[in-house]
Amino acid sequence: MRIHAILTGRVQIKEAQIEGRGHGLWRQIQPIVSSEWAEWVPVYAWAIEHPEGVIVVDTGSGAHLKSLPRWHPYFQLAVRFDIEPEQEVGPQLRSLGIGERDVKTVVLTHLHIDHDGGLAHFPHSRICVDSGEIARAAGIAGAIRGYLPSRWPQWFDPQPFPWQNLHCGPFARSARITQAGDVVAVPTPGHTPDHVSILINHGDQQVMLAGDASYLEEAMLSGTIDGVSPDESVSKATLTDIRALCAARPTIYLPTHDPRSAERLAARRTVAAGRRGERALTAS
Ligand SMILES: [Zn+2]
Numbered sequence: 001m002r003i004h005a006i007l008t009g010r011v012q013i014k015e016a017q018i019e020g021r022g023h024g025l026w027r028q029i030q031p032i033v034s035s036e037w038a039e040w041v042p043v044y045a046w047a048i049e050h051p052e053g054v055i056v057v058d059t060g061s062g063a064h065l066k067s068l069p070r071w072h073p074y075f076q077l078a079v080r081f082d083i084e085p086e087q088e089v090g091p092q093l094r095s096l097g098i099g100e101r102d103v104k105t106v107v108l109t110h111l112h113i114d115h116d117g118g119l120a121h122f123p124h125s126r127i128c129v130d131s132g133e134i135a136r137a138a139g140i141a142g143a144i145r146g147y148l149p150s151r152w153p154q155w156f157d158p159q160p161f162p163w164q165n166l167h168c169g170p171f172a173r174s175a176r177i178t179q180a181g182d183v184v185a186v187p188t189p190g191h192t193p194d195h196v197s198i199l200i201n202h203g204d205q206q207v208m209l210a211g212d213a214s215y216l217e218e219a220m221l222s223g224t225i226d227g228v229s230p231d232e233s234v235s236k237a238t239l240t241d242i243r244a245l246c247a248a249r250p251t252i253y254l255p256t257h258d259p260r261s262a263e264r265l266a267a268r269r270t271v272a273a274g275r276r277g278e279r280a281l282t283a284s
Helices: 024-033 073-077 089-095 131-137 139-144 217-222 232-248 261-267 271-283
Strands: 002-012 041-050 053-057 080-082 103-107 126-128 174-176 183-187 196-202 205-211 251-255
Touching: 002 089, 002 261, 024 073, 041 261, 053 089, 131 139, 205 232, 217 232, 217 251, 217 271, 232 251, 232 271, 251 261, 251 271
Parallel strands: 053 103, 103 126, 205 251
Antiparallel strands: 002 041, 002 080, 041 053, 174 183, 183 196, 196 205
16 A cells, blocks of 8 residues: 655645634634734645555645635635645646546545645545535535635535444544555544544554644644634544554554655654654754
8 A cells, every 4th residue: 555645735824723822712713813824834635545446535725726715704814825736636646647537535534625625636536525524514604614615516426434333542433434444534523523534554553644633743742722623622632532542553643734744654754753753853
């Protein structure tokens, strides 16, 4: 099994979105009202070359995101995209020798615009999204919440995850993405209430494609909540679960926007190994 990190341009958001400031509604409006932009961060999509067919996890951003609806304060004041059409997931998969018909399944961790922005490249794939996430993102109410359902392809008809009450480490439910059971979805609510992450059994390690469960590995380790999660306690509980998962088994933790995700995947660097390396660097 090969896993590819596909960089679909970059996004710039506020510091107060990457690291929540304050609590409650105050925390949630800071990403809009704050004037402090963070550094540009990557937007990764992931492709898993699996014997059962290629699985794409999140579709990244699209060049269409350089123009956003002006009526929405978040789109107008809190987010900027930098991406050209050739940086979208479709052309990049083709340059890896993966055509659109090779992609059997597309899994979306959630439906934020930098995760579903490349959907148009997958008209022939089975697409899995949590049903709660679909309900929240659809229609005018979804648009007010900051989703862009008006840009979903006309053929977009996602399937819900086949959830089973099968424990997967600290997670009470899981959903098989492959028949072999080596790629599963687990619920990681927080950033959105029905956010999921993908776990891949990868030899003696596991890879966690964490979406926006946290923006950075350090934020997961320190239990730092972002500025947009609706419920702080739900997010904190999920980050606690992820830490338990990483403690139980060597895990390569790959958030969508972590500038170090691609190098961690290439070096197969697990959470614990990364921490040991940092301690050694501090000691030297
Ligand atoms: Zn998101």
